[in-house]
Amino acid sequence: MSDVILSVKNLSVEFATEDGVVHAVDNVSYEVKRGQTLAIVGESGSGKSVSSLAVMGLVRSNNATVTGEVHFGGQELVGLDPEEVRKLRGLKMAMIFQDPLSALHPFYTIGEQLIEAVQVHEKVSDGDARARVKTMLDRVGIASAEQRMDEYPHQLSGGMRQRVMIAMALINSPELLIADEPTTALDVTVQAQILELLRDLQKEFGTAIVLITHDLGVVADMADDVMVMYGGQAVEQAPVRELFYQPQMPYTWGLLASIPQMHTSSLKLDPIPGTPPSLINLPVGCVFAPRCTHKDLVAGGLCLTTRPDLGAVSDTHASRCHLNEAQRIEIRRSRNIGKVD
């Protein structure tokens, strides 16, 4: 399918540490189409960032091993000459990082950093590059761009910095944009501005976006497809509406139930008990089983002994769970999760 710009198959990332091997990403596969948005959600430490860094070829520590396949625009990136991957970075695929202040170099002006991003891929005169940067900054809504270009990151507000990061990522009109929690550091009003901006730009350039976030509201707002990660694994993958309305996996349920709702009046929240698993000693069975309140419904303690496959619920929907369909519907109904017909 020519529409698919990024296709990840069986991606695994392991870190050898003094405490043991960290399975940060475990056999993750997904696809993103041009002009579409894939959201990756999951608890902190579930491997969202690492999996994206692996796609970008930015997992660089000595102790890391990356396996699997990453097809980007028809090219296989894993095992490719790092120099070739570098040439793609920033040009065809770009990334926005979580904390815009620490992600910008404190000692160079915004202009310098953006111009560098242009000139590294293209022979452009300083003047032209500057003009292009200015246009882009205007585009992401930075007022008086000309003047801002000569300022340093610390002189900008958080929202502006995030816009600069976005401008930097989009300056070479990449085909793929990975946004790693682009609004977590910002407050809601600015977050709304940024999301609006991303949406506009996506429309304009047809960029595919991988959006990492833990804010399900943002997901609901932005995503076409969603991947839920837990303990380094993809535990559920579905189009956005299906995920919210027909979630199939207890962890996803837990997530949805934990959100204090602005517009509903549930008084008591329904948190997931326990804490996320250590990625060194993953449970043998379902990674979520130790915290799952429904594991007893599955006969023979299967949840604790056998890891469920990422089973297809429909063409577009897959989840990892031993519960059968009837049980799932029953639980969702009883916990009032999603839309149960």
Next chain:
Amino acid sequence: MSAPILRVKDLQKHFPVTSGNLFKKQVGEVRAVDGLTFDVYPGETLGLVGESGCGKSTAGRSMLRLLEPTGGSVEFDGQDLLAMGKRQLVSMRREMQMIFQDPYSSLNPRHTIGSIIGAPFDVQGVKPEGGTMKAVQSLMERVGLNPEHYNRYPNEFSGGQRQRIGIARAIALKPKLIVCDEPVSALDVSIQAQVLNLLDDIQKEFGIAYIFVAHDLSVVRHISDRVAVMYLGKIMELTTRDQLYSAPLHPYTHALLSAVPIADPDRERARERIILNGDLPSPSNPPSGCVFSTRCWKATDRCSSEIPVLREISAGHQIACHFPEDRSSATASSTVSGTDFTAN
């Protein structure tokens, strides 16, 4: 209703901006908190919301005199807190506690949990029945920590557990008031829910009053009885929770509420949004007149010249705006999504 446990009047905290090496001189000031007035009653939760950097934490600290306020008055349990001497203040701290914003930095990494939770007993010279150790362990149990972990260090705990340690420390002496400074903003949704539930339970059990600082409106809605909305060191609107969420009057409150995304794709995409223009102005150089005027779509010349005072518009509903607007009906009639309200 009983007497308020805390009365805050015109509370101000300005940070000096200094320069110079040997002889410092003040060249300006940051008006982090610029005239807050409100009461808190026993057993109730007052939510304090606003954008990051609008002075919520500073307000919380100033109320407890962890920071020396620049002006105004704070009356705690009928006593003037700001007039107290150091001694008196120290003993007063038994009654008012704080839960800190950052569960990672608010626990001394070199102390065991036991000594952290036990510190208030130590410092205040309180000898609980059955010894400090026992008291600490029962507190740990109360907040859902394994008492056997008495001798562990904070870094061995997850964020949610650490926040509970902070909570245990705050409730150790059964205070009358706890200022909760964004106790959940650093946490994951699922852990956040655990902590919110815990706070709720404790309040019910001990009748503690909370001042609950947050920037997440859904969280505040969940826990508060009344809510104050802050912007650049000032209160914009203060009213009961239901009033605020159903019939807000201040344009800023509107914008805030509309910016919170809803975790439901259909409703989220159908939602009307107010996208504000520009960023929060610098508190060291606030706009003249109404501080929100630079981003307000309804601002007029009056707004940029005349400071709106916080006034009671209806029973228990205070607002600081020249042009309050009830959009609850408007919202119902408008189905436009993604409306871009811009200032100019």
Next chain:
Amino acid sequence: GGGSGSATGGSKGGTLTFLTEAEQILHLDPQRNYTGEDLAFASGYLNRTLTQYTLSKDNNEASKLVADAATDTGTASADGKSWSFTIKDGIKWQDGKAVTCDDFKYGVSRTFATDIITDGPTYAISMLDIPKDAEGASVYPGPYKATADQQAAYDKAVTCEGNKITFNLANASTDFNYTVTLSSFAAVRKDADTGEKYDDTVLSNGPYKIESYVKKDSMVLVRNDQWDAATDSFRLALPDKIVYKFAQPASVITERLMADAGEDASALSPDPVDTTKLAVVFSDSKYEKRRFNEFDPYVRYYAINTKKVPNVKHRQAILACLDRDALRKIAGGEYAGDYADGVVKPNIGQDYAPTGLWDGLLGDKVEATGNVDLGKKLIADAGEAFPNPLVFDYGKSEVADKAAAAVVASEARCGITVKPNGLEIGGYYGVVMDPAKQGGMSASGWAPDWLNASTVLPELFTPSGGFNLSQYDDKAFNDASTAAKAITDRAEQAKAWQDLNKKAAELALVVPTRFGLEQRLTGSKVGNAYIWGPYGSWPYALLSAN
């Protein structure tokens, strides 16, 4: 070979380089110069004195006088109280002006300005016939601040008639012409005198003049074209240029001379061979022709302060206990010299006779490693406890520190507690010459100013002497010494000095440790090098660079 060439050997030209650890020539000002090597250097190159010692490898020959700026070696009046010298014609300053009698007279007068002209010998003050005040200081304060009356007193003592200078002495002196070999009797021209600063800028009347002089770095001497070889039978002036390099690390100097590479072949050092390399230099035959091992003029001794250790038995005990063997080993063993038996050294000639100090003079034979039994016995005989602790002053250096350790260790054997007091060399004499600060025992060394014990025994052991570190003041000794000085028969005088030397030894006024030997090394191209007896120095006037 180079080193053993005859006095007229060596060829003209080239650059002669001196490498030294010192940071400067201690004093170039002739009236302040009082160290053997520097005296030899300055009079070899820069200033001419009335008389000089003969340049010869043979010590006896070398102790004879020759005329330099004077036409002969001087004439004494019959009563020996007045000496006159006639200055040669044709001797010029480096600026072309003639050197006159008045220049000599003026030069000598500077000695009296003791506040500025420091460190120099004070023979002019003590010998010239100028009244003294109650405290024994001369009434003449030197040329800088003399009133007309005071100046008149000096003008009476030193007179000029044409080219003839006459010195009128207070007491008869048979060897005043030896005294004037010292550069404190050399000429300084009044209009060139810069007082304290003259030390850096001396106006030369010798074969070379100063081109540059930077302390701690270097001094360069170039030929003085006003010098006329015809007037000078003393100096050969062979090298074209003379370079003095200061502040070189001792071990590096020796290494360089050993390596003998490049320009260093024409280099030598006024300093001795670094002790660490002695064994190598003196065992390897490749250095044979350019190494020297000679007695220097010094006697090394530890002066015992008789004010602090008044009991002669106690003093003797110190002598008996000392491990002189260890001291000698520390100083280099056989290269350090022979055990001394008094303050008069054999190379002074007839004034020396063995004193038998170590062979029973103290009551028993004393081995080189000491005689502890004797020491203990002497202390017991003294009738009083030893005045412990005995503060031992010495100028700090690595070797001196070790020696001090040896002193401490060996004296401890007799129950004498020595407290070493290492002082920075720069301030050493300032401390020990001050009776209030001097300890009970002070390390020192002395060389005769000329080959007569009159420059040794009275200087060291009488109050009128300039260097009485023993603080000794004994009427009988003083009288005997004054009498000995006046004896005109040299042989008889020698006998008197021998007796006094033995007496001093027996009184244990000093611990004589060594008759110093000195080892030196030159580059292979240096000609006419040997150790010249009178100053224990190089014969600067002869040295050649090729």
Next chain:
Amino acid sequence: MTAVHSVDDIPSAETVETAVVGRTLRQIAFNRIKHDKVAIACVIALVIIILLALFAPLICNLFNVDPYTFDSAAISDSGGLPVGSLGGVSMKHPLGVEPLTGRDILARLLYGTRVSLMIAFLATTIVVTTGVLIGIFAGYSRGWIDSILSRVMDLTLAFPFLLVVIAMSPVLEQRLASLGIPAGNASRIVTLVLLLSLFGWPYLARLIRGQVLSMREREFVEAATSIGSGTSRMVFKELLPNLWAPILVYATIAMPGFIGAEAALAFLGISVQPPTATWGAMLEESVGYFTVDPFYMFVPLTMLLVSVLSFNLLGDALRDALDPKADRT
């Protein structure tokens, strides 16, 4: 219906146990050090050196040597070089003898180790204590106290260290004498230590002050205030325990620094008075003999190198071990 989760649903102890394998920084550091072969080697080397110093008299007795006895028999009479090969190594003198005196090198080395280590150890202790206390105090007080203390630090740092040390040693020694410490090695050591400390503390104080300034902003300090803690609890119980990492690292780097400083001062002739040996003094002397008796230099140099390297490498290892960021991308 919404299931009501009360506090009882909060994870039980078991799940926590398996979920969070947390260890204290101390444990982590210790574990890292344990696996660091270089660090272990350093510790062993240092322990040996310290033991050698502690038991110097015993060891010297064992070999029947002592640092001050002259042994004329062991050196040649011409030039004073040790008799025999390798600087006079023999049964009687296991590490040879000193040229000129024949004093035993083993004994001198061991006693020298005592002095060198003592000077370094005392100076380090004083510098660390004063530096830490003043640094914490300045950082914690802020305001004018901080300003004044900082200026004092600047001023102290502006003094040329060597000059003042050289010039001040006699003065200090005299003062000490008037306090009843007689001139001699005890007072020399005290003098050296005091002077080294005088110029050493500002570095650490600055470092600590910086740490405290940023630590003050951490909320646990505020939390301590909020429960009513006083200054002394704040300084000693809250702040100090968090400063061990930089202090430890600094101390391990400072020790060899002082050992080296002693050697440099020995070269300039202002260290401990002879005949007492120190590494610096031995080295300084032996340099001259390098060409004729290299073994003489080899012995103290090896000691110096081993200890300086060990302290430094250990300091590095500690820093790495205490660095929470180590081994993360």
Next chain:
Amino acid sequence: MFPYIIRRVMLMIFMLFVLSVVTFLLFNAVPTDPAMLTCGKTCTPQIVEANRIRLGLDQPLPFQYFEWIKGIFVGRTYGSGTQTFDCSAPCLGYSFKNGEEVTIMIKQALPVTMWLALGAFILWMSFGIGSGIYAANRKGKWQDRTIMAITLIGYSLPVFLIGLMMLIFVIVRAHLLPYPDYVSPFENPLQFLQTMILPWISLAILYAAYYTRLTRSQMLETMSEDFIRTARAKGLPEKRVIRKHAFRAGLTPIVTSAGMDLAGLLGGAVITEYVFSLPGLGRLAIDAVKDYDLPTITATTLVAATFIIIANIVVDVLYAAIDPRVRLS
């Protein structure tokens, strides 16, 4: 910026004033009588007294201090009667010991020290930074270990030892260079280089270790920063990431140390100057101290301190130049 520098300079003058008073007092506390040092071997109390008066040492201390300060600004006249001489401003005093104006001595010594310090500085900075970056990029590999070990050994060796060994091996034994003999580089550039190269190297060996380690740890620190990831995400080649982004970000502490070290050296590299017979400021100072030559001591101390204080200012200004977040107002 300008007001800032003016303020700093005023502060510097104040500090120098304090420093000068402290030095003056310190060195006047030295138990040796300077008047005595002027009178040599044939000394009598009368001469000492006369000299004391001539040199103004009989005056009360505050007056002496005042005279001295006056000398710096307007010059002064020494002596009385016919033997007076003028010491024109800036007169830092008159050295009784050397019979020379201190200002002249410092003028002669300063360039030597300056060249020595500068050359060594360039050497060690380029080596230290280069190898530090190299080692950081190969963290944990053998190249890293080797570099760290070598620099540490260089750091552990006492500088006098390095200097003397190089002198003996390179010059005396191998004759690779002529003997050190300082000339001004404008006079004889070749000889200047030949003289300075070994002193430069031996100083550089001493300092390079520290800068290698500092650079390495800074690089490791900055390489884990988020903005480095950003730079890579932009597609920058690794070399550029390291040079332009990582190194620049870690530069501040390197600049601080470099400034202080360079300033410290400008005050005199005592031991190196000794070993290589360079007539620099360090020697001047140490010799003065040994001779209790008060005017020279006070002046050299002040000169050295001035360098350090100026370096502080320069470092702060550089800070702001490197890091735009630092504001100088």
